[in-house]
Amino acid sequence: MSRIDYNLSDIRAIVFDIDGVLSPSTVPVDEEGRPSRMINVKDSFAIRLAISKGLKVAIISGATDPRMQEAYSRFGVTDIFMSRPDKKAVMLRWMADASLARHEVAYVGDDIPDIPAMTCAGLRVCPADAADDVKEASNYISRVPGGHGVARDLLEQILSAQDKWITEHNDYLW
């Protein structure tokens, strides 16, 4: 049973921010100043499964991180936009290219730079530790903080609502 007050059968595409969503808000930085973002393996499983079931997944980040790009490419994400501070412009172009209507798109963000892009999506989602303004702009606040399974929480509910969550043997393979 979904905890999201939205017709999840409509969702065809999900857009994720990285910092504070797929990776925690607090990022270790090494001696050279390089951040070490993290990947949640349960998120990654759900992202890979969602793509295999025909959902579109995109990642839009204001930052640049080749290691994250490579990792999410390996999970099957083809639309990864980095160093893109104007997330709304990226979002609108991506939606137009894929012929996606607002009500078919979910956006997951955690902080102020996400708000304009969020307004392009029918389903607006944030982690439990999102900024207050983002919580106010969201129609679903996940019970978990960024980097701790927000994507898993959302995708499990979307795929379940569409009868696509673990339906065949191949779904168990990783």
Ligand SMILES: [Mg+2]
């Ligand atoms: Mg963020």
